[in-house]
Amino acid sequence: MKITSFNPLLVTGNAQAVIELFEALGFERRHNIKANTGKQDFNSVRMKDENGFHVDIAQIDGRTQDMTLIRMNVDDFDEAYAFLTARGFTNPQGDHTVDTKSNRSAMLISPSGFAFDLCQHIKDHD
Numbered sequence: 001m002k003i004t005s006f007n008p009l010l011v012t013g014n015a016q017a018v019i020e021l022f023e024a025l026g027f028e029r030r031h032n033i034k035a036n037t038g039k040q041d042f043n044s045v046r047m048k049d050e051n052g053f054h055v056d057i058a059q060i061d062g063r064t065q066d067m068t069l070i071r072m073n074v075d076d077f078d079e080a081y082a083f084l085t086a087r088g089f090t091n092p093q094g095d096h097t098v099d100t101k102s103n104r105s106a107m108l109i110s111p112s113g114f115a116f117d118l119c120q121h122i123k124d125h126d
Helices: 015-024 077-085
Strands: 003-012 028-036 041-048 054-059 067-074 103-109 115-121
Touching: 003 015, 015 028, 015 041, 015 054, 067 077, 077 103, 077 115
Parallel strands: 003 054, 067 115
Antiparallel strands: 003 067, 028 041, 041 054, 103 115
């Protein structure tokens, strides 16, 4: 398993305000992903500053409290999932994963309480 990116992911009910804050800090929007988790729609914006730091901001409508996760993008989702669950990480949605055209992901929570948004970017090789 190779980690291909590692950065904060902020999940909020008011993404626009959070995006504006990070823009004021010098971050620029890089791309936007709209998808459905199977349970709810979400909109995620990836931002980057001039130093190469990234932050992802996800809009989840109806969310009243923000949540901070660590987004860990890997080259092999299944291997990373097995690695983390063998160390006590749990998926709060059972074995449910979010599968879109360009991404496979799941939240995994450590025994001590911090959380990863484990992702594998799916590239179109056609």
